[in-house]
Amino acid sequence: MLDIKNLHVAVDGKEILKGLSLKVEAGQVHAIMGPNGSGKSTLSYVLAGRAGYDITEGSISYNGEDLVPLPPEERAAKGVFLAMQYPVEIPGVTTMMFLKSALNAQRRSRGESEMDAIGVLKTVRKKAAALNVSEEMLKRALNVGFSGGEKKRLEILQMALFEPKLAILDETDSGLDIDALRLVAEGVNSLRAPERAMLVITHYQRLLDYIVPDRIHVLAKGRIVAEGGKELALELEAKGYEQIVKDAA
Amino acid sequence: MTALALPTRRVEEWKYSDLARALGDAGFGEASARVSVGKLPAGIEIFDLDEPNPPDWVKAHYGKLGGNSVSAVSLAKARGGIALRVPKGKIIDDVLSLAFSGGGHVRALLVLEEGAAATLSEDSDAEHTRNAGFEIVLGPNARLDHVRVAPVSDAVQVEEISLTLARDAVYRGHFANFGAKLSRTELAITLDGEGAEAHLSGVSVLSDRHADVTTQVSHAVGRTQSTQLFKKVVSGKAQAVYQGKVIVAHGANGSDSRQTAKALLLDGRAEADLKPELEIFADDVKCAHGAAVGDLDADSLFYLRARGIPEQQARHLLIHAFLEDALTGIANIDLRESVRGAVSAALNRVSA
Numbered sequence: 001m002l003d004i005k006n007l008h009v010a011v012d013g014k015e016i017l018k019g020l021s022l023k024v025e026a027g028q029v030h031a032i033m034g035p036n037g038s039g040k041s042t043l044s045y046v047l048a049g050r051a052g053y054d055i056t057e058g059s060i061s062y063n064g065e066d067l068v069p070l071p072p073e074e075r076a077a078k079g080v081f082l083a084m085q086y087p088v089e090i091p092g093v094t095t096m097m098f099l100k101s102a103l104n105a106q107r108r109s110r111g112e113s114e115m116d117a118i119g120v121l122k123t124v125r126k127k128a129a130a131l132n133v134s135e136e137m138l139k140r141a142l143n144v145g146f147s148g149g150e151k152k153r154l155e156i157l158q159m160a161l162f163e164p165k166l167a168i169l170d171e172t173d174s175g176l177d178i179d180a181l182r183l184v185a186e187g188v189n190s191l192r193a194p195e196r197a198m199l200v201i202t203h204y205q206r207l208l209d210y211i212v213p214d215r216i217h218v219l220a221k222g223r224i225v226a227e228g229g230k231e232l233a234l235e236l237e238a239k240g241y242e243q244i245v246k247d248a249a
Numbered sequence: 250m251t252a253l254a255l256p257t258r259r260v261e262e263w264k265y266s267d268l269a270r271a272l273g274d275a276g277f278g279e280a281s282a283r284v285s286v287g288k289l290p291a292g293i294e295i296f297d298l299d300e301p302n303p304p305d306w307v308k309a310h311y312g313k314l315g316g317n318s319v320s321a322v323s324l325a326k327a328r329g330g331i332a333l334r335v336p337k338g339k340i341i342d343d344v345l346s347l348a349f350s351g352g353g354h355v356r357a358l359l360v361l362e363e364g365a366a367a368t369l370s371e372d373s374d375a376e377h378t379r380n381a382g383f384e385i386v387l388g389p390n391a392r393l394d395h396v397r398v399a400p401v402s403d404a405v406q407v408e409e410i411s412l413t414l415a416r417d418a419v420y421r422g423h424f425a426n427f428g429a430k431l432s433r434t435e436l437a438i439t440l441d442g443e444g445a446e447a448h449l450s451g452v453s454v455l456s457d458r459h460a461d462v463t464t465q466v467s468h469a470v471g472r473t474q475s476t477q478l479f480k481k482v483v484s485g486k487a488q489a490v491y492q493g494k495v496i497v498a499h500g501a502n503g504s505d506s507r508q509t510a511k512a513l514l515l516d517g518r519a520e521a522d523l524k525p526e527l528e529i530f531a532d533d534v535k536c537a538h539g540a541a542v543g544d545l546d547a548d549s550l551f552y553l554r555a556r557g558i559p560e561q562q563a564r565h566l567l568i569h570a571f572l573e574d575a576l577t578g579i580a581n582i583d584l585r586e587s588v589r590g591a592v593s594a595a596l597n598r599v600s601a
Contacts, residue, residue, distance in 0.1 A: 048555045051547075076557035088552040092570030098556075101566065106557035158556065 001026045001197045002047075002166055007058035009039075009046050016042045018222035019058070026165070027194040031208055032201045033233065034219035035241040040201045041085065043219070044170040047199075048082040049075050062166065076102075077109035079165030083155040083172055090142040095154065098142045099124055099161060106162060127160040131187050149180035156187040167191070168199045173207035185210030205233040220245045255322065265490040265522045266461045268319075271405045271431035272378065277322070280353030281329040282379045287346030292339045293367075298330040298356060307332045311358050314384045314411035314437070323354040323382035323409070330356035335365040337388070344581065346370045349408070352377035358384045361391035363415075368394045368581050375402035375429075383410045387418035389442060395422040396584045398591055401458065401598075402429035409435040416442030423579045424451035424479075425588045427595045428458025428487060436464040440473035440504075449477045450578030452588070454595035455487035455519075463492040468504040471531070477508040480575040481523075482568055484515040484599045492524045495538070499530040508538040513545065513571055515599065565596055 002024040009017040016039045024030050034040050046053045047060065049072035060067040067075060090098070103123075104114040115123070124138065131153045143151050152172055159167055169188065173181055188211050192198070200211055208216070208230065216233055218226040218241070226232065226244055236244055255272070256263040289295060296307055303311065311332060312324050335341055345367055349355060351374070361367060365388065373379070387393055391414075399406065406429045414420055424434050438447050453460045466475045481489035491510040512521035523540035545567050553563035572592060579585035 050551050072554040073557050073559045088549045092573035102556040
């Protein structure tokens with residue numbers, strides 16, 4: 001589903017990703033682990049299509065299509081979803097109104113009919129309950145005054161609502177206590193499906209206790225330096241990034 | 250004629266709006282513009298200022314307020330206009346609609362007597378160059394909700410609204426501007442009795458035109474309150490001006506004033522001049538003011554686009570969000586929705 005080859009990415013002229021290659025098949029959950037500054041967030045932004053991330057070399061293929069020229073909204077409509085580390089607060093736009101705009105924009109882009117307000121509300125309500133997202137949260141301005149846990153739950157609610165083919169979770173565990181983490185992880189696990197791929201980006205092994213990946217890649221200094229099964233996370237936890245990076249060299 | 254000369258840009262209050270140049274040789278002319286009332290709600294008294302023998306309430310209040318250079322001209326030259334009175338204790342549920350039209354000078358007077366309440370919707374035609382002077386007098390405990398919509402215009406449109414509020418009177422004014430060759434909305438408000446409150450809000454959505462909102466709020470006595478929230482969206486070669494002066498008089502202790510003006514500049518050629526000012530002569534007052542000019546937030550824009558919302562729609566959503574808190578200042582829901590509609594139409598003209 002996702003095939004990244006020899007990806008080089010520069011931000012403000014400084015190279016952050018230096019030849020990253022990665023393949024994720026449908027139905028799989030891959031984890032990207034790495035120390036701070038290794039390029040994890042850059043990878044997630046590049047996949048979502050954020051401006052200011054210059055691809056100087058390499059390619060990103062998504063379901064056989066070149067992802068690079070597509071603007072963020074077209075990637076979203078084609079099923080790419082990024083759960084962000086820092087969801088933005090937008091005063092003046094209610095959460096419900098945002099969800100309806102986004103859902104219908106994606107449907108329109110795919111040539112599907114738009115859903116009316118009642119239809120969206122019903123769909124959202126059904127999925128919100130499982131993630132403990134209250135009616136009251138949906139009425140509030142988007143992410144404004146939400147706790148860290150509420151923001152992350154809303155990200156996962158969007159994932160459930162948009163039903164992406166490729167979901168990228170960027171540091172979804174950051175700022176969550178153990179109960180919030182468990183709730184979010186359960187939400188993610190319930191969305192595992194044979195037709196869906198996930199890329200879980202995290203600094204800590206903790207999240208992978210709850211979302212167990214099929215494969216783990218260690219990112220350091222802009223490249224994948226080690227790969228393995230879920231046991232690699234435990235090795236990382238025991239030895240630390242420095243040793244793993246050294247072993248790989 | 251010199252006493253009635255129009256201000257030049259050398260006059261501080263007109264620094265950002267070149268009236269003489271916009272008017273050219275024709276000036277405002279000598280003609281009389283008109284002001285018309287929609288369906289007059291029952292209980293409101295009306296007097297045509299063209300008619301002889303004005304009643305006492307007109308004599309008591311007409312031509313008493315304001316007094317800046319432009320309103321002096323409209324007072325001297327206007328022959329037409331109307332005066333309206335909501336008698337003591339009368340609560341008017343239907344919206345009172347006023348429309349200024351035609352070219353030249355015109356006056357209006359609205360008096361709400363003690364305990365009276367009304368909602369005023371004000372419109373104007375876009376075609377003509379006009380100088381309107383509007384006096385509003387709120388008696389003790391009176392309440393007025395006022396919404397003024399200034400349409401897109403290629404003419405020079407100036408209006409000065411002078412207001413005085415007695416004890417415990419509450420005024421809520423919203424001013425929506427969509428730009429003219431030169432548009433000037435001037436508000437001169439005096440909080441003249443304890444417990445009086447004036448709450449001003451406004452939105453300007455401009456593409457390639459000018460809109461100037463200049464306010465002066467005087468806290469003449471203590472325990473008075475004023476709030477101001479003005480938001481501007483400026484694109485093309487448009488210019489948005491906000492000048493707001495709050496004066497807290499000597500002895501007006503316990504006054505509370507808040508003043509915020511913000512502008513979004515959507516184009517490198519667009520201009521916003523925001524100038525909040527405070528003059529405090531009293532002790533024990535709460536005054537806050539702020540102004541900010543910026544662009545749309547890049548993080549927010551990316552977030553919306555990453556959720557599938559196309560760039561243009563995302564920009565419009567963020568602009569609506571930016572304006573939202575100023576629009577919620579409109580208490581009447583129908584009028585609020587109507588301003589919202591005008592804002593949406595204006596945003597479709599804006600090259601966001």
